[in-house]
Structure formats: structure tokens, C-alpha cells
Amino acid sequence: MALIDTDGGFRVSRRIYHDPEIHRRELDSIFKKSWFFVGHVSEIPEPGDYVTRPLGVDPVIVNRDRDGRVHVMLNSCSHRGVKLCRSGRGNTKAHRCSYHGWAYGLDGACRAVTYEKEVYGPDLDKSRFNLRSARVETLHGLIFATWDHRGPSLSDALGHMTYYFDALFGKFDNGFEVMGSPVRTRIRANWKAETENLSGDGYHTMITHETALRFGLFPSPEDVAPYGDPIGPKFPGRTVQCGNGHTIRIQHLPIETHPPGFLGYPEELWGEIERNLKPGQVDIMARTSVTHGSVFPNLSFLENFKTATDGPGSMCRYTRLTLKVPVDEGLTEIWWWHLVPADASETWKERSQRAYLRTNGPGGMFELDDNENFLGMAEANSGPVGLDQSYNYVAGTHHPDAHGLEWPGHVQDADRSEHTLRGFLTEWRRRMELTAVAEPAASIR
Amino acid sequence: MKARWVHPTTTGGPAPLPVHQQLGLFYAYEAELLDEWRLDEWLDLVDEGFTYLIPVPLVTDHHPQLGYDPSALFMDETRESISENWAARLTDDNIAVSWADRPPVRTRRFLSALRVRSTDRPDTYLARLNVRVAMVRHGTQSGDMTGERFDVVRRAGDSFSIMSRFVVLLDAVVDAPRIRTIV
Ligand code: FES
Ligand SMILES: [Fe+2]
Numbered sequence: 162m163a164l165i166d167t168d169g170g171f172r173v174s175r176r177i178y179h180d181p182e183i184h185r186r187e188l189d190s191i192f193k194k195s196w197f198f199v200g201h202v203s204e205i206p207e208p209g210d211y212v213t214r215p216l217g218v219d220p221v222i223v224n225r226d227r228d229g230r231v232h233v234m235l236n237s238c239s240h241r242g243v244k245l246c247r248s249g250r251g252n253t254k255a256h257r258c259s260y261h262g263w264a265y266g267l268d269g270a271c272r273a274v275t276y277e278k279e280v281y282g283p284d285l286d287k288s289r290f291n292l293r294s295a296r297v298e299t300l301h302g303l304i305f306a307t308w309d310h311r312g313p314s315l316s317d318a319l320g321h322m323t324y325y326f327d328a329l330f331g332k333f334d335n336g337f338e339v340m341g342s343p344v345r346t347r348i349r350a351n352w353k354a355e356t357e358n359l360s361g362d363g364y365h366t367m368i369t370h371e372t373a374l375r376f377g378l379f380p381s382p383e384d385v386a387p388y389g390d391p392i393g394p395k396f397p398g399r400t401v402q403c404g405n406g407h408t409i410r411i412q413h414l415p416i417e418t419h420p421p422g423f424l425g426y427p428e429e430l431w432g433e434i435e436r437n438l439k440p441g442q443v444d445i446m447a448r449t450s451v452t453h454g455s456v457f458p459n460l461s462f463l464e465n466f467k468t469a470t471d472g473p474g475s476m477c478r479y480t481r482l483t484l485k486v487p488v489d490e491g492l493t494e495i496w497w498w499h500l501v502p503a504d505a506s507e508t509w510k511e512r513s514q515r516a517y518l519r520t521n522g523p524g525g526m527f528e529l530d531d532n533e534n535f536l537g538m539a540e541a542n543s544g545p546v547g548l549d550q551s552y553n554y555v556a557g558t559h560h561p562d563a564h565g566l567e568w569p570g571h572v573q574d575a576d577r578s579e580h581t582l583r584g585f586l587t588e589w590r591r592r593m594e595l596t597a598v599a600e601p602a603a604s605i606r
Numbered sequence: 607m608k609a610r611w612v613h614p615t616t617t618g619g620p621a622p623l624p625v626h627q628q629l630g631l632f633y634a635y636e637a638e639l640l641d642e643w644r645l646d647e648w649l650d651l652v653d654e655g656f657t658y659l660i661p662v663p664l665v666t667d668h669h670p671q672l673g674y675d676p677s678a679l680f681m682d683e684t685r686e687s688i689s690e691n692w693a694a695r696l697t698d699d700n701i702a703v704s705w706a707d708r709p710p711v712r713t714r715r716f717l718s719a720l721r722v723r724s725t726d727r728p729d730t731y732l733a734r735l736n737v738r739v740a741m742v743r744h745g746t747q748s749g750d751m752t753g754e755r756f757d758v759v760r761r762a763g764d765s766f767s768i769m770s771r772f773v774v775l776l777d778a779v780v781d782a783p784r785i786r787t788i789v
Binding site: 248343378497515518526529530 | 660664665667675679680682683690691703704705706747778780781784785786
């Protein structure tokens with residue numbers, strides 16, 4: 162069968178998750194070309210601040226120069242490739258190589274070559290040895306970079322996703338900041354397993370997370386009834402294919418709030434949320450229970466809500482970003498950031514952190530049980546017979562489209578669905594096919 | 607970034623040898639409870655106000671190496687949260703849907719280099735020890751969490767009560783079959 166077969170259904174070959182050959186093709190087709198999230202501006206506030214990150218799968222330095230501009234460049238000396246920054250975070254005036262001492266500016270320019278005249282003669286053009294630099298753009302403080310200098314801009318690449326990003330990350334006057342350095346973990350699973358789940362799998366929640374339900378970690382209709390007008394027992398959910406493989410799932414609490422209630426955020430910030438957003442974006446953020454999705458290929462975002470973080474009534478919201486970086490087809494490194502509104506109080510930020518860490522954090526209860534599924538997919542499909550089978554993604558194909566909304570993209574009026582997973586996988590197929598027909602020449606600079 | 611979490615320190619000297627010996631035994635029995643996932647019994651060993659914190663491991667150029675970001679946590683639990691959201695998963699009523707606990711990840715804790723120091727509070731000590739939690743998931747996938755425990759413990763009758771636990775991990779990339787673990 163084709164890797165993804167959409168004739169009369171939506172079947173996906175298990176090879177796309179478990180075959181090392183497909184993984185090698187992904188590196189060229191997807192991980193050299195897309196826009197990737199590499200960090201948040203609040204991680205490098207001062208000139209000279211740097212962090213080390215993956216861009217796609219290559220190690221890069223993300224730093225701020227003396228003029229405040231952010232640069233992203235390969236963390237590898239142009240001479241013979243030694244790693245330049247060895248730490249996760251720091252501050253420096255320049256990046257000097259430990260092997261022969263070449264030094265690079267914060268813009269990646271090759272500034273100094275040791276014993277230059279003696280070793281290379283009088284005519285060395287150092288600019289030929291600038292670090293391989295990426296193209297950088299930021300959106301609401303999120304830093305994105307790409308190796309592709311000729312491709313679409315970030316906003317063109319995000320397309321309709323920009324509208325949802327504005328709602329999520331552009332709602333506060335002074336934006337978000339990180340609660341410290343990201344956590345890094347590894348899981349023996351394919352990078353797409355968790356990514357497609359976070360793209361909007363509202364179907365697994367009540368099964369995988371049944372203990373969370375039993376322990377009251379999900380709000381019940383009774384929990385939230387005091388905060389608005391109840392509209393019934395069901396939590397209305399919608400899923401959106403934003404195009405280009407980007408997706409979002411939005412689930413609301415079963416209440417209506419007049420004026421809009423941004424439950425779980427400090428009430429003194431509610432006014433600015435309403436002022437900064439369009440009506441349709443207010444409609445997303447008001448009475449939200451959970452919203453999550455993915456920016457193709459491997460960034461996922463999640464904003465969630467815990468009703469009783471520090472006892473009854475202490476509801477609190479948290480925003481998480483996760484980046485799934487493939488090590489190989491069966492091993493993924495995950496980077497985890499927790500974001501809080503910069504203008505919230507310290508007390509609120511720490512409550513948000515507790516809410517996050519105990520639920521959707523890297524050691525939280527939701528992740529514990531989610532991981533069981535992603536690990537299980539890898540463990541059960543290493544044999545030749547397993548690899549010949551397919552996975553199916555037809556859930557919710559018959560669900561109705563939503564009409565009369567300001568929301569862009571292909572919106573469906575349901576979230577127990579694989580609508581967003583199909584959006585993610587359709588883009589995956591398009592990107593893999595693009596490269597398959599193009600000249601597969603290795604492009605070594 | 608603001609430092610939010612304070613590294614536990616003490617001004618006192620080494621505690622008397624009998625305290626080292628008693629606390630060493632206490633930790634051996636504590637490890638048995640944790641390795642056997644007897645969290646309900648383990649909860650009896652910790653104080654009502656117990657907190658369990660793990661900061662985010664971070665590599666910097668500094669000497670000596672702190673090893674973590676003082677403004678970032680990745681585990682923040684209390685006696686209550688562990689009771690309600692960890693131990694409760696293992697009861698007869700809930701185990702069938704506690705997917706990640708069935709079968710349980712098998713663990714063995716290796717403890718060494720216990721150092722106990724007195725503090726300015728009576729009968730209260732800062733205990734530092736090295737810990738390796740060896741883990742095997744489903745009998746095949748093995749890994750570990752290795753680091754140093756900084757416990758504040760208080761004498762409670764013949765035994766001790768753990769007031770707080772702060773664990774500094776060695777690996778910057780936490781690669782363990784089960785991260786949600788009491789190290
Ligand atoms: S490899 Fe960096 S200076 Fe030679
Ligand atoms: Fe989940």
C-alpha cells in the first residue's frame with residue numbers, strides 16, 4: 162500500500178512510524194526545511210545571552226547580539242566542525258573554538274583566525290567561514306528559525322494558524338515569559354506519535370486519562386457551574402485543520418459567561434485579553450477548558466486548566482510548549498517549556514507551575530499515561546508483519562463542518578475525532594512526496 | 607530570571623555517628639517501600655507539610671557546577687498531591703485504569719555517601735546522599751535516574767520524618783522509563 166492511503170478511508174502504513182529508512186527521508190524532507198521553534202525571547206533577555214537548541218535536528222546557538230537582534234547559527238566551527246558552545250545557557254562576547262581558536266561574533270561572522278597570516282597567508286577571506294546561519298523571525302516572543310532562506314516567511318508558513326497563535330500568545334499586553342529553562346526528556350517512541358496526539362486527539366482523553374477523571378483533575382460541569390450559566394453536561398469541542406499541517410483543538414467548559422470569563426487567569430488581566438483580541442478569538446479564550454494543537458512539524462502547544470490547584474476554588478491555567486526532536490525512528494527527545502503571563506504575580510506564576518507540573522508537565526500524571534500509548538505503538542510494531550499493517554484515522558470523518566464562525570481554516574464541530582490528525586498526516590505526505598520527486602542530491606554547503 | 611528555589615544549606619557541623627547510622631537504616635527501609643510501590647506506607651514516613659522538588663537540570667560553564675536552573679522546576683509535589691494522585695492510582699479500585707502502573711515499572715534504589723548535618727532547629731538535620739534509581743519497564747526497557755538527595759529530616763520518636771526532599775539530577779536529558787518517581 163501507499164504510505165498514506167486516502168482512497169475510501171484514511172489508512173497509514175505503520176512504516177512511517179517504525180521504519181528507519183522513512184526516518185532518514187524525513188530528515189531531508191522535513192527537518193531541513195520547515196520553520197522550527199527554538200526558544201522564547203525571555204530566555205535570552207540581555208546582549209550576549211545564548212542558549213543551545215536543536216534547529217530541526219541540528220545543534221544551534223540562539224543568541225542576542227549587542228543591538229538586541231536574535232541570531233541562530235550552527236553550533237559547529239566552520240573550520241573542522243568542533244562544537245562551539247558546550248553549555249545549555251550562558252552569556253558571552255564571542256564564540257571561540259577550543260580546537261584552533263577561531264572566533265565568531267554573535268552574528269555568526271568569522272572574526273578571528275589564529276595565526277592568520279602565518280597559517281593562511283595574506284589573503285584569507287574570513288567571511289567565507291561565517292557560521293551557517295538560519296533565518297530568524299519571532300512571533301509574540303516565540304523565536305522561530307529555518308535553514309531555508311528562500312522559502313515562505315513565518316507568517317506565510319503559519320497561514321491560518323497565525324489567527325490562533327494571536328489568540329493564544331498575543332492576548333496579554335506584555336506577553337508571556339518562560340518559567341526558567343526547558344526540561345529535556347527522552348522517550349522510546351517515534352516523534353509523530355505524541356505530535357499527532359497533541360494535534361487534537363480528543364478521542365483518547367476519557368480512556369487514557371481515566372484516573373485523572375476519577376481524581377477530579379478534569380473540571381466537572383458541577384465544578385464550573387458557579388462561574389457562568391450552565392449549558393448542559395457536554396463540553397463542546399471543535400477541531401481545526403489550519404492548512405500546512407497546523408492544527409488546533411478547542412474545548413470549552415459547559416457554561417456561558419457574560420461578559421467573557423477567562424477562568425484560571427488573574428482577573429486583573431481579563432480586560433486586556435478582551436481588548437487585544439478579535440471577537441472570534443475572545444470566543445476561543447473565554448470559558449476555555451483546554452486547547453492544544455501543533456505547528457507542523459514538531460512543535461505542540463497546550464493551554465489547560467486545573468480547578469483546584471491549591472484547594473477548592475484555586476483554579477489556575479498554564480501554557481506549555483513541547484518540541485519533539487527525533488533522534489532516530491524509535492527515540493525522541495522532547496523539550497518542555499512552561500509559559501506564564503509576564504504581568505501575573507509571582508504567587509500566580511508558582512501556582513500555575515504547580516498546576517502544570519502535576520498534570521501536563523514532563524513528570525505529570527497525564528504524560529505518564531499518554532507515554533504508555535506512544536511506547537506501546539513502538540514496542541508492538543518492530544516485526545515485519547506488524548510493519549505491513551496500517552493504522553486507521555477515519556474517526557469523525559462524518560462530523561459536520563462548523564459554520565458562521567470567524568475562525569479560519571477547516572473547522573469541525575466535534576473533537577472526538579481524528580480530523581486534526583488527518584491534517585497533520587496529509588501535510589507529512591505532501592512534504593515527503595515533494596522531496597521524492599525532486600532531485601535527491603545531498604546539499605552540502 | 608528570578609531565582610525561585612533555594613538550594614538547601616545548613617550551618618551546622620556533622621551530626622553524631624548514631625544519627626548517621628539510624629538514618630542510614632531508615633533510608634534502607636524507605637527504599638524498600640518505594641521499590642515495592644507501597645506508597646501508602648511510605649507516606650507515613652513524611653511530614654504533613656512535605657514537599658518534593660526537582661529543579662530542571664542545566665549545564666553551564668560555571669565552576670563549581672550547580673547542575674540546575676534555580677528558576678525552574680520539573681517536579682513540585684506535596685504529601686497531599688502524592689497521596690491523592692500517585693498512591694491512589696495503586697488501589698484495587700483504580701489499578702485497572704492506571705495504565706502506566708500495570709505492570710509496574712520495577713525499581714531498585716542504590717544509596718550511598720550519606721552525610722548528615724545538624725541545623726539550627728533541634729532534632730532537625732540536613733541529609734545529603736547519592737541515589738541511583740535503576741528502573742526496568744515491562745522487564746526489558748531499562749534506564750535510571752541518578753542524582754543527589756537533599757533531605758531535611760526531623761527526629762520522630764525512634765524514627766525520622768522527612769520534611770522535604772530536593773533532588774539534583776545528573777543528566778540534563780532525563781531518559782528514564784518512568785520520570786514520575788520518588789528519587
Ligand atoms: S575546528 Fe574550530 S578552529 Fe579548528
Ligand atoms: Fe493525553
